[in-house]
Amino acid sequence: MPPFPENFTWGAATAAYQIEGAVGQDGAGQSVWDFFCRRPDAVQDMSSGTVACDHYHHYRDDVGLMQELGLQAYRFSISWPRVMPAGIGSVNPQGLDFYDRLVDALLEANVTPYITLFHWDFPTELYFRGGWLNRESADWFADYTAVIVDRLSDRVRHWMTLNEPQCFIGLGHRTGYHAPGLTLDWPDVLRAGHHAMLAHGKAVQVIRARSKQPAQVGFAPVGSTCIPASADPADIAAARSAMFSITRPDIWHNSWWFDPIFLGSYPEDGLQVFGDVVPLRSGDLTTISQPLDFLGLNIYRGQIIQAGADDTPTEVNYPVGIGRTLMDWPVTPEALYWGPRFYWERYKTPMLITENGCSISDWVALDGGVHDPQRIDFTQRYLRELARACAEGVDVRGYFHWSLMDNFEWAFGYTQRFGLVYVDYQTQQRIPKDSARWYRTVIQSNGANLD
Ligand code: IFM
Numbered sequence: 001m002p003p004f005p006e007n008f009t010w011g012a013a014t015a016a017y018q019i020e021g022a023v024g025q026d027g028a029g030q031s032v033w034d035f036f037c038r039r040p041d042a043v044q045d046m047s048s049g050t051v052a053c054d055h056y057h058h059y060r061d062d063v064g065l066m067q068e069l070g071l072q073a074y075r076f077s078i079s080w081p082r083v084m085p086a087g088i089g090s091v092n093p094q095g096l097d098f099y100d101r102l103v104d105a106l107l108e109a110n111v112t113p114y115i116t117l118f119h120w121d122f123p124t125e126l127y128f129r130g131g132w133l134n135r136e137s138a139d140w141f142a143d144y145t146a147v148i149v150d151r152l153s154d155r156v157r158h159w160m161t162l163n164e165p166q167c168f169i170g171l172g173h174r175t176g177y178h179a180p181g182l183t184l185d186w187p188d189v190l191r192a193g194h195h196a197m198l199a200h201g202k203a204v205q206v207i208r209a210r211s212k213q214p215a216q217v218g219f220a221p222v223g224s225t226c227i228p229a230s231a232d233p234a235d236i237a238a239a240r241s242a243m244f245s246i247t248r249p250d251i252w253h254n255s256w257w258f259d260p261i262f263l264g265s266y267p268e269d270g271l272q273v274f275g276d277v278v279p280l281r282s283g284d285l286t287t288i289s290q291p292l293d294f295l296g297l298n299i300y301r302g303q304i305i306q307a308g309a310d311d312t313p314t315e316v317n318y319p320v321g322i323g324r325t326l327m328d329w330p331v332t333p334e335a336l337y338w339g340p341r342f343y344w345e346r347y348k349t350p351m352l353i354t355e356n357g358c359s360i361s362d363w364v365a366l367d368g369g370v371h372d373p374q375r376i377d378f379t380q381r382y383l384r385e386l387a388r389a390c391a392e393g394v395d396v397r398g399y400f401h402w403s404l405m406d407n408f409e410w411a412f413g414y415t416q417r418f419g420l421v422y423v424d425y426q427t428q429q430r431i432p433k434d435s436a437r438w439y440r441t442v443i444q445s446n447g448a449n450l451d
Contacts, residue, residue, distance in 0.1 A: 001384055001447075001451045003387070003446060003447060003448060004386075004390055004446050004447040005390055005396075005397070008390075008396075008397065008398060009072055009073050009112070009352070009397060009399070010070075010071065010073070010398065010399060010439075010442070010443040010446075011071055011072060011073030011074055011075055011112075011114065011398060011399070011400040011401070012066070012071055012074060012075070012400055012401045012403065012404040012420060012439075013074075013076070013114075013354060013400040013401065013402050013403060013404065014055075014074075014075070014076050014077075014403050014404050014405065014407060015076070015077045015116065015163065015407075016076070016077045016078060016082070016119060017031065017033050017049045017052070017079065017119070017120060017121040018052060018053075018119075018403075018407035018408045018409070018410075019052050019053040019055040019405065019407045019408070020049070020053075020055045020056045020079060020082075021049065021050060021051040021052040021053065021054040021055065021056055021057075022057065023048075023049065026092070026094035026095065026098075027085060027094050027095060028079065028081060028082040028085060028092060028094075028095055029081035029082070029084070029085025029086055029087070029092070029123055029124065029125060030081060030124040030125075031079065031080070031081045031120075031121035031122055031123060031124060031179075032121070032122045032123075032124055032127050032131070032172075032179040032180040033048070033049060033120065034048070034049075034050075034124065035124060035179075035180075036178070036179030036180060036181050037049070037050075037179075039181065042179075042181065042411065043410075043411055043412075044411060044412050044413045045412075045414055045415055046413070047408065047413040047414055048408070051425075052407060052408045053406070053407055053423050058428060058430075059098075059101070059105065062404070062405070062430070063105040063106055063108075063109050063111065064109070065404075065405075065421055065430060066106075066109060066111050066404065067109045067110070068440075069420065069421075069432070069436050069439060069440050069443075070440045070443045071111050071404075071443070072111065072112060072443065073111060073113075073114055073158075073398065073400070074106055074111050074112070074114065074404070075114040075116060075160075075354060075400045076102070076113070076114075076115065076116070077115070077116035077118070077119035077121075077163065078115060078116070078117060078148055079095070079121050080122065081121065081124070081125075082098070083096050083099070083144070084123065084144055084147065085123070085125075086125040086126075087125050087126035087144070088126065088140050088143060088144070096147070096148075096151055099151075099152060100151060100152065103155050103156060104155070107155060112157075112158065114159075114160065114400070115148070115152065115158065115160065116160040116161075116163050116220060117141075117144070117145055117148060117161050118141065118161065118162050118163065118199075119163040120163065120164075120168045120172075120178070120179070120410075122180070126140055127180055131180065131192070132168075132173070132193075132195050132196050132199075133188060133191060133192050133195070134195070135195055135198070135279070137199055138198035138201075138202050139202065140199075141199035141202065141203055142199065142202035142203055142205070145161075145202075145203040145206045145207065146206050146210055149206060149210045149211055150210060153207075153211040153212045153215065154212045154213070157211075157214070157216055158215075159215055159217045159218070160217075160218050160220045160354065161200040161203045161217070162196060162199070162200050162219050162220070162221075163220045163354075164220065164221055164222045164298060165193060165196050165200075165221060165257055166221060166222045166224075166251050166252055168196070169192050169193045169196055169251065170189070170251030171251075173188070173189050173192050174186075174189045174251055177411050178411060186274055186275075187277040189251070190274060190277050190278055191277070191278075191279050193256075193257075194278050194279055194284070197257070197260055197261070197288045198284060198288060200219055200261065200288065201261075201288040201289070201290050202287060204217050204290035204292065205287070205290060215293075216293040216294065217292055217293050217294075218292050218294035218295060218296045218352065219261065219292065219295070219296060220296030220297070220298055220355070221257050221258065221296070221297070221298065222252065222298050222299075223254070223297035223299040223343065224243070224252045224253070224254055224303075225243065225299055225301070225303070225335040225338055225342075226239040226240075226242045226303050226313075226338065227239060227302040227303065227304050227332060227334045227338050228304075228305060228306070228338065229304050229305060229306035230306070232307070234307035235306045235307050237307065238305050238306060238307040238308070238311060238312070238313040238314070239305040239342070240342050240345070242303070242305045242315075243342045244267070244342075244346060245269055245313070246267060246269045248273060249273055253267075253270060254343075255267040255269075255270060256270045258295075258343075258346075258347060260285060260288045260289060261288055261289055261290075261292065262289070262292070262295070262346075262347040262349060263347075264285050264289040265285060266278060266280075292349060293350070294349065294350045294351060294397065295343060295349045295350070295351045295352075296352050296353075297339060297340065297351055297352070297353055297354060298353075298355035298356070298402070299335050299336060299339045299353060299355070300335070300355070300356060300357070300358070300402075301329045301330055301332050301335055302332040302335030302338060302339065303315055304317075304318065304332075318330050318332075325358040325359050325360065325378070326358075326359040326361050326416055326417075327358075327359045327416060331358075331378060331381070333378075333381035333382045333384065333385045334385055335382070335385070336356065336383070336385040336386040336389070337385035337386065337388050340386065340389045340394045341389050341394050349395075350395045350396075351394075351395060351397065352396070352398040352400065353386065353396065353398065353399045354400050355402035356379075356382055356400075356401065356402060357375070357378075357401050357402035358374070358375055358418065359409070359417055359418045360374050360375050360417060362375075362406075362417045362433060364422065364424070364431060369431070370422040370431050370432075370433040370434065371434050372433045372434055373434065375420075375433065375435040376434065376435045376438045379401065379435065379438075379439070379442075380450055383399065383447060383450050384450050386399065387447055401420060401439060402418055403419050403420070404419060404420060404421060405420070405421040405422075405423050405430060406418065406419035406421070406422055406423040407423070419433070420432065420433055420435050420436040420439055421436055
């Protein structure tokens with residue numbers, strides 16, 4: 001297996017609402033997830049992130065775990081309402097202090113912080129002012145970004161604006177599976193999406209203008225990936241075309257979210273499918289298409305595509321009996337080869353895998369350990385494919401495993417465990433799983449042990 005590039009960054013990722021707990025504590029405001037979780041049908045086990053992994057109080061130990069794992073980098077998000085309880089206006093000093101201490105602890109442990117500014121916990125107060133449907137949301141987000149950058153950019157260099165707009169807009173505003181639980185018509189969904197894109201662009205401008213050191217800025221969308229059914233050039237072309245074409249209304253289309261940022265325009269086929277519904281004003285696309293240093297990709301699985309009649313991209317069923325994670329997601333390691341390769345061809349921007357991992361039914365064994373050979377096997381297979389892409393010149397600069405530790409998996413509550421570290425939610429005890437020790441050796445050898 002080819003080696004990973006020198007200076008490749010190995011990390012793990014989390015998000016504020018999924019791990020912090022301490023909701024409403026020390027002056028924090030509420031987010032849309034707080035009220036969404038109170039809806040009886042919203043979360044599978046009727047839980048919430050109110051306590052989660054209580055990382056807010058355990059962050060020092062958790063940084064210690066990162067050190068044990070040998071992590072070089074840690075991707076975490078900031079809770080907007082913890083820092084600005086009403087979303088705009090006054091800043092909560094205790095909230096901001098928490099992230100200040102976390103960053104210091106990371107740097108002391110020699111772990112580089114990668115900050116995501118928004119991973120779905122939108123301030124409730126601003127939701128009641130229209131949320132992402134209100135065009136002012138872009139300015140609200142820019143003001144919040146300024147507060148964070150002013151406080152942390154003397155020590156933090158790596159920033160991501162939004163995590164997975166496909167989810168907080170699509171699942172949050174179209175299907176209602178995520179907070180705030182809306183089921184809007186397409187014009188409103190796309191309006192909210194456009195404002196989120198504007199928020200992204202304005203945040204990039206704020207980071208560049210205010211950072212106290214040269215910043216590395218990106219965003220972290222879902223990377224919906226297509227895998228060619230065979231090595232036949234026609235199948236490869238069909239998979240490439242399926243990755244970026246829009247033939248029906250759907251929220252997962254890559255080009256809808258990536259093209260305005262990297263190519264400066266919404267895709268023509270998308271505008272035809274959705275109609276003239278984007279509330280585009282002059283200058284918007286310039287704001288949205290700020291140059292980025294990296295494209296973050298959250299890739300878990302791929303769809304198999306072959307060239308059908310007239311070479312039309314056609315989805316192929318997964319092989320019967322294909323391995324599936326506890327989320328029921330098919331195990332498709334080639335997604336970490338074809339995804340980066342196709343994104344690289346189209347957007348020519350260095351990439352980071354900002355999320356990849358799997359949920360397994362883990363439990364504590366009689367010997368006190370948590371044995372997760374399937375997570376090791378999953379990650380090994382995916383990383384081999386990523387190494388293949390790197391060896392062919394695809395510019396991927398780092399990999400962040402999702403997740404550092406088990407956490408609140410949104411509408412699935414605590415029924416899904418994605419962590420390298422097991423969390424006992426009754427006692428808040430952390431137990432590194434076998435995969436955590438294995439991942440340490442991957443990091444130490446820069447992937448040489450994946451053969
Ligand atoms: O847990 C989520 C994360 O918050 C966003 N990306 C996908 C993960 C697994 O579902």
